[in-house]
Amino acid sequence: MTYSLRVRAVSRQAAIALLLLAGAVAYTLASPRFRPAPVVDLGLWFEPVTFESNRLGTPLTSGEIATIESVARQELRDAFKGLPVTISDRRDARYTLRVAQEVLDLRFRRAVGVAGQSRGIAGFGGSGSVSFDFLANGAMAWAPEGASRGELVAAIGRGIGRTAVHEFTHQILPTAPIHDSRDEESYEFASAARRAQYVGAMRWDLAWPLLARQLGSSMLSAQEPGGLP
Numbered sequence: 759m760t761y762s763l764r765v766r767a768v769s770r771q772a773a774i775a776l777l778l779l780a781g782a783v784a785y786t787l788a789s790p791r792f793r794p795a796p797v798v799d800l801g802l803w804f805e806p807v808t809f810e811s812n813r814l815g816t817p818l819t820s821g822e823i824a825t826i827e828s829v830a831r832q833e834l835r836d837a838f839k840g841l842p843v844t845i846s847d848r849r850d851a852r853y854t855l856r857v858a859q860e861v862l863d864l865r866f867r868r869a870v871g872v873a874g875q876s877r878g879i880a881g882f883g884g885s886g887s888v889s890f891d892f893l894a895n896g897a898m899a900w901a902p903e904g905a906s907r908g909e910l911v912a913a914i915g916r917g918i919g920r921t922a923v924h925e926f927t928h929q930i931l932p933t934a935p936i937h938d939s940r941d942e943e944s945y946e947f948a949s950a951a952r953r954a955q956y957v958g959a960m961r962w963d964l965a966w967p968l969l970a971r972q973l974g975s976s977m978l979s980a981q982e983p984g985g986l987p
């Protein structure tokens with residue numbers, strides 16, 4: 759039975775009351791107080807990868823690669839905490855990154871590996887990739903002497919997660935000069951060839967207020983640049 763048939767079946771007063779009620783519900787839904795804040799989805803996923811190095815001795819196990827992924831996702835959540843974003847593995851997200859075995863710099867004819875690369879259109883979306891090889895090798899080079907296998911695995915996860923933060927920032931702010939940062943412990947810093955990419959804490963420098971403005975967050979005053987752990 760359709761809605762209109764059902765309305766005809768009840769008395770006129772009841773029909774008017776129903777219409778008034780429907781109007782009130784529509785009004786309530788349309789009032790700004792009940793409008794949910796727009797949330798932007800950041801989709802990150804891992805392609806099948808492998809890695810071995812002298813420092814590890816034996817290749818990474820599938821369990822260790824799963825640990826690396828969870829460490830990387832935690833880095834993303836920590837970095838973007840306070841902004842209206844969700845972190846998923848959706849390939850149809852507005853901004854996407856795939857973690858691939860290797861990422862080559864398309865600006866060169868010869869094969870030059872890079873930590874990551876992205877393209878984005880302001881306000882619309884972006885996509886890019888992050889290199890497992892580059893960051894796993896970086897973790898082997900920069901992790902402290904005597905680091906356990908577990909610490910090396912965590913260092914790879916941080917390296918990938920922090921590169922993903924940097925690349926998503928490029929996608930969301932495609933024209934912002936984030937490489938201007940001189941803070942070697944910031945997400946924005948231009949190079950992944952540094953200890954802080956893998957070990958210790960990382961913080962925001964100049965991009966935080968720009969991200970907050972671009973994403974329409976009301977949290978701007980809650981977290982000033984550099985205020986993250």
Ligand SMILES: [Zn+2]
Pocket residue numbers: 924928937948
């Ligand atoms: Zn960059």
